[in-house]
Amino acid sequence: MxxxxxxxxxxxxxxxxxxxxxxxxxxxxxxxxxxxxxxxxxxxxxxxxxxxxxxxxxxxxxxxxxxxxxxxxxxxxxxxxxxxxxxxxxxxxxxxxxxxxxxxxxxxxxxxxxxxxxxxxxxxxxxxxxxxxxxxxxxxxxxxxxxxxxxxxxKQIIGYFYNKEMFEDANIKPAETWEEFMSNNQKLKDAGHPALALMTGENCWTTNLLLAAMIGTDGESGNEFMTTFHPDSYENESVVKGLGMIQECLANYSTNDAIGALAANAMNNFEQGKAAIIANGLWMTPDFEDASKTLPELKDKIGVAAYPEGGLIEQYxxxxxxxxxxxxxxxxxxxxxxxxxxxxxxxxxxxxxxxxxxxxxxxxxLSDEYKAANPLTAEMLELSASNKWDFNNIDNTAVASTIEAFAAYYPDLAAGSMTPDEMAVKLTEAAAKTQ
CATH class of the missing domain: 3.40.190.10 (Periplasmic binding protein-like II)
Known part of the structure; x- marks a missing residue:
């Protein structure tokens, strides 16, 4: 699509x-x-x-x-x-x-x-x-x-940023499939690097960007779900599959403060070299030039990638x-x-x-001069010209009560006291509150 x-x-x-x-x-x-x-x-x-x-x-x-x-x-x-x-x-x-x-x-x-x-x-x-x-x-x-x-x-085009030095240390490259993505997370962990800058506070922004990509690249049915506004049910195979991967990511491949963390915490973890990957938009790139936010030695080691299976969030x-x-x-x-x-x-x-x-x-x-000064933006636009799947993020598609439910139930999902199927039911129940 x-x-x-x-x-x-x-x-x-x-x-x-x-x-x-x-x-x-x-x-x-x-x-x-x-x-x-x-x-x-x-x-x-x-x-x-x-x-x-x-x-x-x-x-x-x-x-x-x-x-x-x-x-x-x-x-x-x-x-x-x-x-x-x-x-x-x-x-x-x-x-x-x-x-x-x-x-x-x-x-x-x-x-x-x-x-x-x-x-x-x-x-x-x-x-x-x-x-x-x-x-x-x-x-x-x-x-x-x-x-x-x-x-x-x-207009928003959202993939993810990654730490090239950490990727080299783990001997990996941006994943082409979700199976490879999860394998990369383990390799990063084995190399001593928390893989993902996730957070479950506020609107679960970085975590839900990743979830949207997992769902939106899961064939035609998953992509259709992530281009549907205000879905009344989350009880489908693509959502449950995505929640299963998020459960594993929160439990094993994120920073220690991910549960309850805010977006600012997740961004700080990436910008201070405490996590290898963060899902976020191009508006984050000015931070990489700011020595008060991003380690000076890190700014030239940041890459940008589409999600596995050639997915990008493209929306207004x-x-x-x-x-x-x-x-x-x-x-x-x-x-x-x-x-x-x-x-x-x-x-x-x-x-x-x-x-x-x-x-x-x-x-x-975007002038040639602007693109030269902002290579990550230029690279993301090139990725957008050739990616396979476009979809929205959960902030755009879900009703407010469902967004609140993500923050409420992610801790239980991460702890293993709630299954992906059970969380999908809870999300459906939350959606009904705003109908």
């Missing part, structure tokens, strides 16, 4: 949009109100040590500068993904979500359910320039019938939600301006340069 609408285009040409802090000539801010700035609210978890924190700050500062005296964005900063999701769920219950939010892990669905989320299709249809910058691929990925309740600002994130239904028109108009700015090509360019995030369309291209 290949869909290569962007990859080939991203490989060619020079930068259409300058990759410098929203680059290009400053545009004239639109007058959306008569007296003083209209204040709007926005919540984000891209702060502190988050890989996209610098890009996030630049985009917000540039917007406030461009719309100075007209619109002001008041930002609520949440310290982690889980803190963000918990706070947004609480606010959704009382119809008090900020004007613009990121709709991850079921937050979008709650905003739709409580009536705050705005259908964005009429606004995209009325603004052809913005619609072109977002692109049909991102629109189709998040469309719900004729309605569209969220817009992404990035859930993205941003406009939550201004029933608010004053001036707030609606102002929040829409910020929403367009946040998802437009200038912001995409900033996130590409500062966070390694792939843009939505070829309106923001």
């Amino acid at each position: 290949k869909f290569k609408k962007l990859t080939t285009l991203l490989l060619a040409g020079c930068m259409t949009v300058s990759l410098v802090a929203c680059g290009g000539e400053k545009k004239e801010g639109k007058d959306v109100s008569g007296d003083g700035p209209v204040e709007i609210s926005y919540a984000t978890f891209m702060v502190g040590t988050h890989q996209s924190a610098e890009a996030e700050m630049k985009v917000i500062e540039e917007f406030n500068k461009e719309y100075e005296g007209k619109i002001k964005v008041n930002v609520e900063e949440l310290p982690s993904d889980s803190a963000y999701v918990d706070k947004m769920k609480t606010l959704a219950a009382s119809n008090a979500l900020p004007d613009v939010i990121i709709g991850k892990e079921g937050v979008r669905e709650l905003a739709v359910k409580n009536g705050q989320a705005v259908d964005l299709m009429p606004y995209l249809d009325a603004d052809e320039e913005w619609k072109e910058e977002v692109g049909e691929g991102a629109i189709e990925a998040n469309q719900d019938g004729e309605a569209l309740y969220s817009v992404s600002n990035q 994130e859930v993205g941003y939600v406009l939550c201004t239904n029933n608010k004053d028109k001036e707030v609606q108009d102002a929040a829409l301006e910020f929403f367009k700015f946040k998802t437009g090509k200038e912001s995409q360019a900033v996130f590409l340069e500062d966070a390694g995030v792939l843009p939505l369309t070829d309106l923001v291209e």
